[in-house]
Amino acid sequence: MPPALAYAPNDAALRDAAESELRARRAAYQRACDYYNGLHRRHLRSQGEESDDNVVINLIRQAIDRTVSLLVPRFPTLDLPTLPERNAALAQLWEKNGAARFLAKLAKLGCLSGHVFARVLPPSAPEAAPRLIALNPANVIAFWRADDYEDVLWYELHWSHGRANYRQEVVRADDAWLIHTWQDDSSGWRRVETAVWAYPLPPIVAWQHQSAPSAFYGQPEISNFALNDRVNRLMSDVARILRYHAAPRTVGIGFEARDLTPTAINTLWTIPKADAKVFNLEMHSDLASSMNAVEFLTRAFLAEQRVVVLDGTVADWQRITNLGIRALYMDAIFKIEELRRNYEVGLTQLSQVMRMVTDEPDFIAPVRVTWADPLPTSAAETVEVLARELSLGILSRETAARERGRDWMTESARIAAERTLSEALEDEEVVSNG
Numbered sequence: 439m440p441p442a443l444a445y446a447p448n449d450a451a452l453r454d455a456a457e458s459e460l461r462a463r464r465a466a467y468q469r470a471c472d473y474y475n476g477l478h479r480r481h482l483r484s485q486g487e488e489s490d491d492n493v494v495i496n497l498i499r500q501a502i503d504r505t506v507s508l509l510v511p512r513f514p515t516l517d518l519p520t521l522p523e524r525n526a527a528l529a530q531l532w533e534k535n536g537a538a539r540f541l542a543k544l545a546k547l548g549c550l551s552g553h554v555f556a557r558v559l560p561p562s563a564p565e566a567a568p569r570l571i572a573l574n575p576a577n578v579i580a581f582w583r584a585d586d587y588e589d590v591l592w593y594e595l596h597w598s599h600g601r602a603n604y605r606q607e608v609v610r611a612d613d614a615w616l617i618h619t620w621q622d623d624s625s626g627w628r629r630v631e632t633a634v635w636a637y638p639l640p641p642i643v644a645w646q647h648q649s650a651p652s653a654f655y656g657q658p659e660i661s662n663f664a665l666n667d668r669v670n671r672l673m674s675d676v677a678r679i680l681r682y683h684a685a686p687r688t689v690g691i692g693f694e695a696r697d698l699t700p701t702a703i704n705t706l707w708t709i710p711k712a713d714a715k716v717f718n719l720e721m722h723s724d725l726a727s728s729m730n731a732v733e734f735l736t737r738a739f740l741a742e743q744r745v746v747v748l749d750g751t752v753a754d755w756q757r758i759t760n761l762g763i764r765a766l767y768m769d770a771i772f773k774i775e776e777l778r779r780n781y782e783v784g785l786t787q788l789s790q791v792m793r794m795v796t797d798e799p800d801f802i803a804p805v806r807v808t809w810a811d812p813l814p815t816s817a818a819e820t821v822e823v824l825a826r827e828l829s830l831g832i833l834s835r836e837t838a839a840r841e842r843g844r845d846w847m848t849e850s851a852r853i854a855a856e857r858t859l860s861e862a863l864e865d866e867e868v869v870s871n872g
Contacts, residue, residue, distance in 0.1 A: 441584035442591055445609050447618070447629075452581075459579055460596060463551070466658075467576040470550040473498045473663055481671040482678060491681060493673040497666045497736065501743040502549045502659050508774050509545050509781070511812040513538035515840065516789060520803050522847060524793075528805075531792045534567040543572045545781070548647030549659035551575035554781075555593075555644045556788055560795040568792045573642070580644060580654060587654045593642045613638050639791050639801075645784040649776065656780070665739045672732045676725055686718040744773040760815045767813055774812070782807045808840055 440455040472478075478494045516532065517525045536543075548554040555573035562569075577596045583589040592609040603622040608615055615635040620627050635641050646656025690698070693714040698707055707716070740747060746767050748755070755763075764771060786805040793801035824841060827833035836846040 440579070440581055441587065442581045443584055445581075445592055445607075447607060447620075448627075456579060456581075456594065460577075463579065463655075464576040467551045469663070470498075470658060470660060473660070473666065474502060474550060475499075478670055479667050481667075481674045489681060491674055491678040493670055493677050495666070495669055495673060495736070497669060497739050498660050498663070500747075501740065501745045502546065504745050504747075504770075505549060505659060505743070505773070505777075506542055506545045508770055508812045509777055510538055510542045512810040513541060514785070514810060515808040515843075515845070516785065517806050517808070518803050519806050521800060524798065525845075525847065527798070528789060528793065531567050531789075531796070535570040540570055540572065541781075541785075544784070545647075545777075547572060547575055548656070548781075552647050552650070552656040552658035553644060554647060554656075554784060555642060556784065558641050558643070558788065558791045558795060568795045570788065570792075578642075578644075582654055587652070590640075590644075590654075593640070593644070608635070608640060608642055610640070615640050617641075637791075637794055639787070639794055641791070643784055643787045643791060645787075646780050647777065649780060659743065662739070662742060665735060665742070669732055669735045669739065672728055672735070676728050676732075679725065683721050686720045688716065688718055691715045741769075744769040746770045760819050763813050763815070771813075778807075778809055810843065 440452055440459055442449075442452060446452055473496075476494055476496050476499070478496070480492045482491050484490050513532065516528055518528060532540075544554050544556060553575055555575055555578045557571040557573055559569040559571065561567060573595065579594050579596075581591045581594070583591055590610070592607050595606040595608075597604050605620045605622075605627075607618040607620070609618065614637065617633040617635055618629055619631040619633075621630050647659065648657040650657045690709075691714070693709050693711045697709055697711060697714070699709070700707055709716070746769065748766065758766075785807055789805045790801050790803075820842070824833065824838045828835070828838060836850075839846040839849055
């Protein structure tokens, strides 16, 4: 929901479905945000001024932050294979909108909601760049054709100001898009403004975070909140047990309290009964079973999210090869590759819309996305492999430069300039020695 046959802003059944979906998406997004920010369930109650033994281990934040860091270690290289002379202009458009910072924001919103929405605003001045906005996914819904959920008929953006509610519809209309703004007052929804987006591509670009087959909205990063709750419950129980029983208790047997006589000699006690006994009562268990359960559930949660957390120190991994690192991160790499396929669609469409509103020709030209490697590697090992492939003739210098994160057009121009300068200096030296 909500599928539709055509644009119908006043259809009662469609409006009810839209309001229901909006409430559900807002509730799900708010829950994910609360857990991400550490606002988890409190499993234990405290009486009076009793200490709060609740423990919060925020596995959800760990999973999301690690996923975003692996997905966006740096901003990927975007280039136009058919228009290489426009690569610098495209890079500049992204740099003016934050590039990696903006993409990381989109990725975090996608992790929390399962779907990413971004809006492109046209340049405010002739020399300015279009502006990219990361839309709150809790305030955006899409209406798609009933027989094709990939065919979006229109988007709706919702917000409030004071006591008034607003919605903005971005509706497809032939080769342009209409933007209708509505206000909900005491008399109901009424249209207050209509603008024309005179471009073939819409100002809103949306894509799934994790793929959800046969559905428009994608899957969020976290769905199993109960597993994180169980980890917190077990650790909270352990914390309370330790507070009551971690310290030894002194126990006396065979005498009354009045028979105990403290002295001034190092707080020594005297008891005038031969069969009296005083000893310390300590825990006979180190709660190993509880801690093993916590460790097992934590591993299960991270495995479900395909998140890798390495144990040990740097010294334990200093001699491992690039292949070994990738083997350790195999699950995480496969997950990131799946996410990249979805985010490449969004990056391509945003690039095309930005080029379109700046009146660049051939704005629909394909965009190639080259992602940065998020894992640490041995530079010497990488260069050695590239050099061997170059010597075998199975790799071009341009591809090798891209593999090393260099812009080939820029580097080749610099290499040519250095070669020209070197030849000129050699000629001067020959003339001076002649």
